[in-house]
Amino acid sequence: MDRRLRVGVVGGRRGLTLARECQMVGMEVVAICDLDRARLSSASSALGAVPYQDYDAFLAHDMDGVILANFFDAHAPLAIKALKAGKHVMSETAACKTVAEGVQLLRTVEQTGGVYLFAANYPFKPHARELRRLYQAGEVGTFQYGECEYLHGFSPDYLTHFGQEPRHWRSRVSSLAYCTHSITPVMYVTDTLPTEVSAFVIPSDSSPESLDAARRGRGIAAVMLIRMDTGAFLKSLHGFLQGEQEPETSWIRIHGSRGLIENLRHGDSRRVRVRKEEWTTQSGQVEDTVRDLVWDRGDDALVCESFARAMQTGEPPYFDVYRGVIASLVGICGLRSLLRGSVPVAIPDLRQEDVRHEYESDDWNGLEGPPK
Ligand SMILES: NC(=O)c1ccc[n+]([C@@H]2O[C@H](COP(=O)([O-])OP(=O)(O)OC[C@H]3O[C@@H](n4cnc5c(N)ncnc54)[C@H](O)[C@@H]3O)[C@@H](O)[C@H]2O)c1
CATH class of the missing domain: 3.40.50.720 (NAD(P)-binding Rossmann-like Domain)
Incomplete structure (x- = not known):
């Protein structure tokens, strides 16, 4: 063109x-x-x-x-x-x-x-791209378990903004809904897809109102345990807990069969750590290195x-569209899991036509927690 x-x-x-x-x-x-x-x-x-x-x-x-x-x-x-x-x-x-x-x-x-x-822009943050490069180069073997976070440590005063417009989507959607900033980087680094989710919502305090709101999907943050299509497990945390990473509000840790890769939680969150155990290195010594990234392009x-x-x-x-829909279904199926007592809920693989048939009339709104 x-x-x-x-x-x-x-x-x-x-x-x-x-x-x-x-x-x-x-x-x-x-x-x-x-x-x-x-x-x-x-x-x-x-x-x-x-x-x-x-x-x-x-x-x-x-x-x-x-x-x-x-x-x-x-x-x-x-x-x-x-x-x-x-x-x-x-x-x-x-x-x-x-x-x-x-x-x-x-x-x-x-x-x-x-x-x-x-x-999804979080997979294209500099640390996530470097983690993908390392993972795809086989530096740490195959993905067994991962953790990912997307946190904003907003003050209680700032958070009351959200409540001031109760019909705005930021007030309306469940705490589970906005999970894509945490999970899509791991999908990208490891080329895996979520297949099942168990979800939990963390109440902002111990008052009966907050505990009840969390059971309906509204809290300070959300935790999900996700089974990926390779059998690996991923723990995802997102929301408004204190302890935001800077400058990128994203943390990813991948435990592979031969080592660990992650970005740092303290200091510049773009710094990437690679740990290899002594039984995997030529020197026979543990190699635990941290490197700074040179910022090149914005996500x-x-x-x-x-x-x-x-x-x-x-x-x-x-x-x-396949990865986009599947990533979005994690939030929807996550709310379903929460409302059923955090039991594991399968994420339908809508790439299959027979699965589409089964779900084509499932018009339950999985982004919004039920009202009282
Ligand atoms: N990837 C990121 O880093 C990032 C950052 C911020 C927002 N977002 C996403 O971007 C989207 C918008 O977020 P926002 O913060 O700008 O929300 P917002 O509610 O502040 O703004 C949305 C705008 O869309 C307009 N709008 C809504 N429905 C419309 C329609 N049918 N026709 C025309 N205009 C319509 C509204 O009037 C409003 O001005 C959300 O999905 C949010 O998750 C992503």
């Missing part, structure tokens, strides 16, 4: 950041859509893009792809409509809020032949570049 790719963006907050990244990597941002008039007006002037409040009118704009950065639990219907209108889609997480939506999204991508890129730029590449070549991106 000789001409510059043209994209439009839905949502003028996170969407504005992604739109700027698209411009920086050489795409033209031609249209922006937001329901909120004030946000639309400032974002359209900042980008020099045509403003739309109506999504159907926006989709009629001449462009190659759309970037969905609307509400967290409302991406699938907009993605399906865009694909049917002949546009490629890059969608923020979550990909779907029900298993049925996941089935519909997968089928639409297959039927239309459009590109679908799940905008959002890499995600936008891979969207451009996929649109140009038709090659599916790493986080395609």
